Amino acid sequence: MSDVTLTPVSMDEVKHLVSERAMQGETVLLNMGPQHPSTHGVLRLLLELDGETVVNCIPDIGFLHTGIEKNMEAKRYEQAEVMTDRLDYLNTMGNNLAYCMAVEKLVDLDVPPRAQAIRVVMVELQRIASHLVWLGTHALDLGAMTVFLYCFREREMILDIMEMISGQRMMTTYFRPGGLWRDVPVGFEEAVRQFLRIFPARIQQYEDLLTKNPIFIDRTRGIGVVSKEDALRWGLTGPPLRGSGVPYDIRKVRPYSGYEQYDFEVPTREEGDVYARYLVRIEEMRQSLRIIRQALDKMPYGPVRSNNRKFVPPPRSEIGHSMEALIHHFKLWTDGFPAPKESVFVSVESPRGELGVYLEGDGGNKPYRVHWRTPSFANLQTLPMLAKGHLVADLVGIIGSVDIVLGDVDR
Numbered sequence: 001m002s003d004v005t006l007t008p009v010s011m012d013e014v015k016h017l018v019s020e021r022a023m024q025g026e027t028v029l030l031n032m033g034p035q036h037p038s039t040h041g042v043l044r045l046l047l048e049l050d051g052e053t054v055v056n057c058i059p060d061i062g063f064l065h066t067g068i069e070k071n072m073e074a075k076r077y078e079q080a081e082v083m084t085d086r087l088d089y090l091n092t093m094g095n096n097l098a099y100c101m102a103v104e105k106l107v108d109l110d111v112p113p114r115a116q117a118i119r120v121v122m123v124e125l126q127r128i129a130s131h132l133v134w135l136g137t138h139a140l141d142l143g144a145m146t147v148f149l150y151c152f153r154e155r156e157m158i159l160d161i162m163e164m165i166s167g168q169r170m171m172t173t174y175f176r177p178g179g180l181w182r183d184v185p186v187g188f189e190e191a192v193r194q195f196l197r198i199f200p201a202r203i204q205q206y207e208d209l210l211t212k213n214p215i216f217i218d219r220t221r222g223i224g225v226v227s228k229e230d231a232l233r234w235g236l237t238g239p240p241l242r243g244s245g246v247p248y249d250i251r252k253v254r255p256y257s258g259y260e261q262y263d264f265e266v267p268t269r270e271e272g273d274v275y276a277r278y279l280v281r282i283e284e285m286r287q288s289l290r291i292i293r294q295a296l297d298k299m300p301y302g303p304v305r306s307n308n309r310k311f312v313p314p315p316r317s318e319i320g321h322s323m324e325a326l327i328h329h330f331k332l333w334t335d336g337f338p339a340p341k342e343s344v345f346v347s348v349e350s351p352r353g354e355l356g357v358y359l360e361g362d363g364g365n366k367p368y369r370v371h372w373r374t375p376s377f378a379n380l381q382t383l384p385m386l387a388k389g390h391l392v393a394d395l396v397g398i399i400g401s402v403d404i405v406l407g408d409v410d411r
Contacts, residue, residue, distance in 0.1 A: 054388055056388065078333075091352070096174065106344045123257075157191075178311055189299075243276040261298070268280065341363045344360075345359075352376050
C-alpha cells in the first residue's frame with residue numbers, strides 16, 4: 001500500500017456505483033486522489049478493494065473543467081486559437097495544428113509547402129517531448145528516478161527550440177490559419193539536427209535502464225491487459241490501441257500536412273499490457289526522428305503563410321509604407337474574418353491518440369460551435385477494466401500507461 005495515500009469514502013455518496021459486497025461491508029471503499037501525484041492531475045479514483053485487490057475502480061473527473069469550448073465560441077477565429085494550447089498542455093503544437101486545419105478547411109484556405117514541412121517538424125518534436133514527460137513520470141511512479149532526470153534533460157532541448165521559434169517554451173500558438181506566425185530563425189535547422197544527432201543514443205540509454213530491468217518488467221508485464229477486441233470496442237486510440245496490436249495511426253490512415261510523403265512505420269505490440277504500451281512509445285520516438293530528418297532534408301523554400309488576404313494579415317514589412325496594408329491589418333485584428341455557415345471535422349494523431357475538432361460557422365466572425373474529441377477522455381474510460389483484479393500497488397503503473405492529461409479530459 002506504500003504507492004498510494006487513501007482516504008475513506010462516504011457510503012451514501014457512492015452506493016449506486018458499487019457492488020452489493022461493498023454495501024454489506026465485505027469490501028472497502030477508498031479515495032485515491034484527486035490530489036495524488038500518480039494520477040497525473042486532479043483525477044479522483046473511487047476504489048473498491050478486497051484486501052489489496054481492486055474489485056472496482058470508478059474515475060471521477062471534472063476537477064479541471066475550464067469551459068474552453070464555450071470560451072472559444074465567444075472569441076473570433078484567430079483569438080480562439082490561444083485556448084487550444086491549454087487543452088492538452090503537453091501537445092500544444094498538435095492542438096494548434098488541429099484547430100488551424102479545421103479553420104483552413106472551413107474557409108478553404110491554402111497552406112504553403114514550407115509551412116507544412118515546418119509544422120511536421122514541430123509536431124513530431126512535440127510528440128517526443130510529450131513521450132519524454134510520460135516516460136520520466138511513469139518510471140518515477142515505479143521507483144526509477146534516474147530515468148525521470150534523463151528524460152527531462154532531453155525535453156529541455158526541445159523546449160529551447162520552441163522558444164527559439166515562438167518566444168514561448170510551451171504555450172506557443174506558433175501555427176496560424178494559413179501557415180505559421182513567422183518563418184523559423186537562423187539556427188533552427190542546426191538546433192534540430194543537433195537534437196537528431198544526440199537523441200538516438202539517449203533513447204538507448206532509457207532502454208538500458210528499463211527494458212530488461214527485472215523490477216520494471218515485474219511491475220509492467222502482464223499488468224493492465226486490454227485485448228485487441230476490447231481496445232476497439234472501447235474506442236481506444238494512440239499507444240493504448242497500438243499496444244494491443246491495432247496499427248491505427250491518423251498520419252497513415254488519413255494523412256495530413258504532407259505526411260503521405262514521409263517514410264515511417266507504425267509500431268505495434270500484441271501483448272496489450274503496460275509493458276507493451278511502454279515499448280510502443282519508445283519506438284514511436286525513433287519513428288518521429290525519422291520523420292523530422294526527412295522533413296528537414298526536403299524542406300522547401302518559400303513563404304510560410306498563405307497569400308489569401310481575406311484571412312491572412314499582410315507581411316509586417318508592408319505596414320510601414322502601405323496605407324492599404326495598415327488598414328487591412330487593422331481590420332483583420334479588430335473584426336476578424338467571416339466563415340461560412342458550414343461545419344467541418346478534422347483529426348490529427350496526438351501523442352495520446354486521435355485528437356479531433358468539430359468546428360461550425362454561422363456566417364459571422366466567431367465559431368458557432370467548437371467541440372473537441374480528445375484521446376485522454378476516451379482512453380480513460382477503460383481504467384476500470386484495466387485495474388480490475390490487480391493489486392492497488394499496480395494501479396499507478398496502469399494509470400501511467402494510459403498517459404492521460406486532465407486538461408485533455410475535462411476541457
